[in-house]
Amino acid sequence: IISPAMKSYFFRIFIILLTFAATGPLTAQAQDVSEVVVDQPAYTLYPVTEFNADMAETMPYMTWQIPELPGGGVPPGLLGYRIYRDGDTLAYLSDPASTIYYDGSPMEPGMRVYSLTAYYDLTPYGFPGLFEESEAVEDSVYYTSCPLPFGENWDQASFGYNEWLFEPSQGNWNISILHGNPLPTAVFEGDPTLLNYSHRIMSRYFGTAYYFCAPIFLEFDYKLEDVTASSTEKLFVEVEYDDSWHTLLELTNNGSTDWIHQVIEIPGIYPFNTQIGFRAEGVNSSNISRWMVDNIWYDAQCHPPLNTSLDFSGGNIVTLKWNPPCDLQITDSSFFTYHIRRTDSSGLPPYEVIASGITDTFFNNYLEPGQVGGHFRYFVVAEHVFNDGYFNMGICYGYGDTVSYIPLLRPPDALISETEIYPNPADKQLTINGIGSTREVCVYNFLGNTILKRTCPEDKIVLDVSSWPAGVYFVRISTREGSVVRKLSVLH
Secondary structure: OOOHHHHHHHHHHHHHHHHHHHHOOHHHHHHHHHHHHHOOOOOOOOOOEEEEEEEEOOEEEEEEEOOOOOOOOOOOOEEEEEEEEOOEEEEEEOOOOOOEEEOOOOOOOEEEEEEEEEEEEOHHHOOOOOEEEOOOEEEEEEEOOEOOOEEEOOOOOOOOOOOOEEEOOOOOEEEEOOOOOOOOEEEEEOOOOOEEEEEEEEOOOEOHHHOOOOOEEEEEEEEEEEOOOOOOOEEEEEEEEOOEEEEEEEEEOOOOOOOEEEEEEEOOOOOOOEEEEEEEEEEEHHHEEEEEEEEEEEEEOOOOOEEEEEEOOOOOEEEEEEEOOOOOOOOOHHHEEEEEEEOOOOOOOOOEEEEEEEOOOEEEEEOOHHHOOOOEEEEEEEEEEEEOOOOEEEEEEEEOOOEEEOOOOOOOHHHHHHOEEEOOOEOOEEEEEOOOOOEEEEEEEOOOOEEEEEEEOOOEEEEEOOOOOOEEEEEEEEEOOEEEEEEEEEOO
8 A cells, every 4th residue: 555645755756757858858957856846845735634533432533624724725626535544445535624534334343543634636736637645644543342231122213323234235124114013123125126135234343352251142023024935035143253244043934923032142252342233135035025123132141159158157247258250260350340239137128239349259247236136138249340451341240149147146056055935936925044144135126126135144034025016036145155046936
């Protein structure tokens, strides 16, 4: 590829040679022409100014200012602009007043270098029929693929809203406001008739490389209105990775269908970025009335923390432990942070976040003294984090199993065997026997509120529970040897 500057150089050499041929011997004119070309150029092709490349959500775009003469005004002969991406021609804009361009063409994520030249007709400079580009100006932008989830229900009645593209052309793909599940939907029509055709609608790129610990699922609804049931017209559901398209599902016109919901798991694509596509292909499109595709959903289901367990070994500390969502031989723990959610002492939703940004695989939850005896439920959320060198993206969450525990002190075995609470369930009176010496009895309701607290000099205590509301209570007996908590039901 010859750069604009090199083109200009060769052109000027060509003009020199033409001048020599027209004016006489080479030796007589060489010095004069050299001075004209090098020291006093015959013309200047002014480039654009303030060129800038940036991102509009997931689409790169460029802005610039129109070339300007030193004294003001647009240079003569300006025809438009040539835009290059990574050295390859991307577009030609034939309007000199253009100052912005959006790059909606598909590309793999990564650093992209854009350059722009002003394109001139050299007639005003005395060279009719010749054209030349100015020096190029350039800027770079990091193009990142779209994160999941992605949904398309065609509510905007447009392929452009979510940047759908066509390959090799749109063909008979359209948006129908007369069909849908619900209205509208994307359709591939049988009319006008196409012979030996193949036309694909395809999405932009999605960063499925981020989901190294999650299966990817594609869901959609489809419907066929058939004409001849010829088995020659097909709809291919595809995914693109590793620079090629792979078929996920092949549908054939074997008769009309109602709306059918499909869920497809896409395995083995990591660490690639992907596109999804729907390709209508066949021998004669008039064999069908239309294929319809609606309610597209493309998402990852991130794996949760594994083997969540809960332990209460004494004091007021509840310890949660879990394993990472993925085998650490495949990845490492820096790809995950964890969040802990817990109910209050009732054990009932909502679950509140009590800790975030944890990188270990355990967490110690300190309970206030008044909370001991409550019924708590916990679960751990794994946030999958991907750092591509430019962005640190927490892109999906895996929710671990709920663990339920009544966090109570573990007493010595002897104290457990000696302590008796009866009757249980209780109606009017409750007897607690085998308390031991130097003891304290506390009773908590299901919400963790203290109902009774008493120091008992004797080995047995009888409580009147006739006025207590029916429900579940927890009785904690504390002695010098340790503590024990028993569950109590009161029924009236």
